[in-house]
Amino acid sequence: MSKRLQGKVVLITGAGGGLGSAQAKLMAKEGASVMLTNLPEDPIIAQSQPATGLWDNAKQTVESIRSEGGQAELCALDVTQEEQWIQAVKHTEQTFGKLDVLVNNAGIYYHAGLLDHTIDKFQQIVGVNQLGCLLGMKAVVPSMRNNGGGSIINFASIYGISGAGTSTAYQSTKGAVRLMTRSAALEFVADNIRINSICPGMFDTNLFESSVPKEAWEPLIEMVPMKRFGKPEEIAYGTLFLASDESSFMTGTDLVIDGGYTCP
Numbered sequence: 001m002s003k004r005l006q007g008k009v010v011l012i013t014g015a016g017g018g019l020g021s022a023q024a025k026l027m028a029k030e031g032a033s034v035m036l037t038n039l040p041e042d043p044i045i046a047q048s049q050p051a052t053g054l055w056d057n058a059k060q061t062v063e064s065i066r067s068e069g070g071q072a073e074l075c076a077l078d079v080t081q082e083e084q085w086i087q088a089v090k091h092t093e094q095t096f097g098k099l100d101v102l103v104n105n106a107g108i109y110y111h112a113g114l115l116d117h118t119i120d121k122f123q124q125i126v127g128v129n130q131l132g133c134l135l136g137m138k139a140v141v142p143s144m145r146n147n148g149g150g151s152i153i154n155f156a157s158i159y160g161i162s163g164a165g166t167s168t169a170y171q172s173t174k175g176a177v178r179l180m181t182r183s184a185a186l187e188f189v190a191d192n193i194r195i196n197s198i199c200p201g202m203f204d205t206n207l208f209e210s211s212v213p214k215e216a217w218e219p220l221i222e223m224v225p226m227k228r229f230g231k232p233e234e235i236a237y238g239t240l241f242l243a244s245d246e247s248s249f250m251t252g253t254d255l256v257i258d259g260g261y262t263c264p
């Protein structure tokens with residue numbers, strides 16, 4: 001039986017993180033050639049925020065994919081920088097010959113009440129989560145058009161669906177990603193480019209560990225009908241489906257993977 005992404009070329013952002021790494025591994029295992037990208041350690045290239053260990057995680061993920069016989073490369077990409085997007089797409093085409101799938105996975109979180117929000121923090125989170133997603137779609141569309149189509153997967157969140165009361169700036173970006181997804185899906189449907197979003201529930205990754213205070217964890221898990229965090233692989237299988245031709249009749253919609261959080 002052929003692999004589910006055989007012959008496809010994928011570019012994924014934020015691949016050094018918990019969800020990004022799991023997705024890159026699964027897509028490579030299913031036959032894709034994967035261009036992993038992440039915010040680099042070099043502060044001159046990285047203009048949005050310093051990376052701490054996540055670039056090294058991305059390197060290790062590439063090595064792990066290669067050690068299992070898969071195809072993977074690593075490329076520095078700060079998603080807030082348009083010129084870096086153009087270079088990353090060029091580099092992917094030069095390395096693997098084309099680009100079929102973009103996973104706009106990079107994201108940052110900001111756990112704070114509204115009165116503690118600052119203009120700088122708001123602009124930073126909008127820059128990475130929302131503008132980064134828009135720049136990514138803009139950069140890959142010409143390449144996908146040349147290639148006869150493609151699939152774009154934008155990372156939204158359950159926090160783009162229902163209010164949480166602790167992260168207004170983050171929520172605004174994830175709600176925006178869901179609508180940007182719908183708008184772009186309509187715009188490029190005739191080009192055979194499908195654009196969908198994934199809305200993860202709660203996953204114990206760097207994002208969660210580094211920004212949500214420990215005392216908030218238990219009450220948050222209590223709100224999940226399945227009473228647990230998701231596992232990164234459970235997101236990766238969603239991405240795999242949206243990246244593959246199995247989802248060929250899906251565009252402009254959300255895939256919610258949240259243990260029932262948004263059910264009530």
Ligand SMILES: NC(=O)c1ccc[n+]([C@@H]2O[C@H](COP(=O)([O-])OP(=O)(O)OC[C@H]3O[C@@H](n4cnc5c(N)ncnc54)[C@H](O)[C@@H]3O)[C@@H](O)[C@H]2O)c1
Pocket residue numbers: 013014015016017018019020037038039048049051054055077078079080104105106107108109128155156157158199200201202203204205206207208
């Ligand atoms: N973990 C969760 O509970 C959860 C829930 C809902 C949605 N999400 C979304 O899933 C996505 C992945 O999150 P994660 O949990 O793996 O987080 P993570 O912190 O483990 O990974 C995020 C990655 O994005 C990278 N990144 C940050 N700023 C960047 C920039 N400017 N340019 C390029 N890369 C940048 C980081 O270096 C990191 O590798 C994010 O969009 C996040 O908002 C996560």
